[in-house]
Amino acid sequence: MQISEVSKRFDLTKDTLRYYERVGLIPEIQRNSSGNRDYKEEDCNWIEFIKYMRDAGLSINTLIEYLKLYQEGDSTIKERKELLTEERDKLAEKINKMQQSLDRLNYKIDVYEERIVKKEKELITRKKELETNLS
Secondary structure, eight states: OOHHHHHHHHTOOHHHHHHHHHTTSSOOOOBOTTSOBOOOHHHHHHHHHHHHHHHTTOOHHHHHHHHHHHHHOGGGHHHHHHHHHHHHHHHHHHHHHHHHHHHHHHHHHHHHHHHHHHHHHHHHHHHHHHHHHHO
16 A cells, blocks of 8 residues: 555555654555555554554654564563553543543533523513513
8 A cells, every 4th residue: 555545544644654654653664666665454553553542642752662562572561561551541631631621611601501591581571571661
């Protein structure tokens, strides 16, 4: 698969894909006879993994460390699990803080909604009073 296809598939720029390869975030991509990158399904699996991990907030350096450990083999399984567990805990804390922020925003919106409804009721009451006084 060519870089343009991979770029579209994962919604990443070609520059991002090249960067990921250059810094060792994904294994080196094989080249075809013309010298162009030729992505295999295994390469795409790595890219998908990296994309999800980046979306979860993992840093480039953390992912590079993970990839190096992965390439060392099964002797690093415990270290990889610990690394991912730490990152999961950071993400869970971030989600918790975001939930608190969302709850606060919802509370403020509800307060404003109550004020709007109260104001509308007051206006309707005044209008009725004026209509009654005019009749």
